Amino acid sequence: MMADSWVYIVIICAGWLATDIWRWLGVLxxxxxxxESEALRWVKAVATALVMAVTVKLIVFPTGSLADTPLWLRLGATIAGFAAFLATGQRVAVGVVVPIVLLAAGMALL
Structure with a gap:
């Protein structure tokens, strides 16, 4: 086991070196x-669109244990989570916890 551990060390170091340079360049x-530049507005729009596309894919075409829930439960939890997010002054934690609790409760009741 110890003889093979060097492989993991190399992978970790290579991964760190490959990504760390880009982090520092991004900071600089x-x-x-x-x-407020037009380029950053475009980047924000693309990032938002990608996140929403993944979210909708998870809601409409779920995998794993989420696939065992009905569409109405997934949509209801999403809508309630978004409403709670807005109602609490856009607190992300609330927008994440509320749909998880609703999905868990819905799965327990089904």
Whole structure:
């Protein structure tokens, strides 16, 4: 077991080195960017669209244990979570916890 552990160390180091340089370049470049620039608005729009696409895919075409829940439960939990998110001043934790609790309760009752 110890003889093979060097492989994991190499993977961790290579992964760290490969990504860390981009993090530092992002920090350096990010300090010089105007947050109201057209380019950053486009990046935010694309990022938001990608997150929403993944979210909708998980709701409409779920996998795993989420696939065992009916569509009305997934949609209801999503709507309730979004409503709770807005009602609490856009607290992300509330928007995440409320649908999870509703899904768990719905799965327990079904």
């Amino acid at each position: 470049a990010g300090n010089r960017l105007d947050e």
